[in-house]
Amino acid sequence: DQQVKQNSPSLSVQEGRISILNCDYTNSMFDYFLWYKKYPAEGPTFLISISSIKDKNEDGRFTVFLNKSAKHLSLHIVPSQPGDSAVYFCAATEFGNEKLTFGTGTRLTIIP
Amino acid sequence: DAGVIQSPRHEVTEMGQEVTLRCKPISGHNSLFWYRQTMMRGLELLIYFNNNVPIDDSGMPEDRFSAKMPNASFSTLKIQPSEPRDSAVYFCASSLGTGNSPLHFGNGTRLTVT
Numbered sequence: 001d002q003q004v005k006q007n008s009p010s011l012s013v014q015e016g017r018i019s020i021l022n023c024d025y026t027n028s029m030f031d032y033f034l035w036y037k038k039y040p041a042e043g044p045t046f047l048i049s050i051s052s053i054k055d056k057n058e059d060g061r062f063t064v065f066l067n068k069s070a071k072h073l074s075l076h077i078v079p080s081q082p083g084d085s086a087v088y089f090c091a092a093t094e095f096g097n098e099k100l101t102f103g104t105g106t107r108l109t110i111i112p
Numbered sequence: 113d114a115g116v117i118q119s120p121r122h123e124v125t126e127m128g129q130e131v132t133l134r135c136k137p138i139s140g141h142n143s144l145f146w147y148r149q150t151m152m153r154g155l156e157l158l159i160y161f162n163n164n165v166p167i168d169d170s171g172m173p174e175d176r177f178s179a180k181m182p183n184a185s186f187s188t189l190k191i192q193p194s195e196p197r198d199s200a201v202y203f204c205a206s207s208l209g210t211g212n213s214p215l216h217f218g219n220g221t222r223l224t225v226t
Contacts, residue, residue: 041219042219042220043116043218043219046214049212091155095211098212102155104154
């Protein structure tokens with residue numbers, strides 16, 4: 001039972017344009033969400049997070065949006081750069097709980 | 113700090129053999145996690161420890177898998193006997209263990225069981 005779903009295995013975006021990665025979850029108890037970025041042959045690295053008391057969190061070129069009623073979150077990258085090419089994992093948990101549930105990942109390719 | 117260190121980076125073994133994966137967490141981190149990555153299921157949590165004590169092992173697939181953390185600077189994940197379906201990338205991660213402190217992952221061990 002996949003509680004966190006990333007339905008797009010891959011996404012290609014032109015350099016300079018906006019990249020939008022999507023994530024859906026089914027567990028109503030989840031109230032803290034994270035995005036991790038993974039390069040080949042490396043472990044995932046933390047990118048940005050959001051708690052359910054907010055609907056938006058911004059960090060430089062990265063913005064995460066949360067729609068609690070739809071159980072949906074998205075990561076926006078503007079403008080997209082070649083170094084953003086990686087696999088992006090969405091993760092969810094209950095606030096204060098260290099046990100993260102990850103999605104299957106979306107491979108983002110930025111086209112120069 | 114050198115980050116989370118995992119060894120070996122690659123392991124190729126035959127079905128039925130014992131496999132031991134090793135992890136050294138970041139010094140000062142109180143929580144340690146073992147994850148498995150597959151194409152179909154993404155990153156699955158196998159087990160996690162807090163202050164060297166196993167907290168949740170509900171993700172361990174079956175009795176063939178076992179994990180230990182004898183001290184704050186070392187953990188092992190053992191598979192005995194190994195099977196081809198165990199082939200995956202296994203990640204170790206550590207965190208400060210305070211609420212939602214970010215996980216710091218190692219570079220993983222790619223296991224191939226033939």
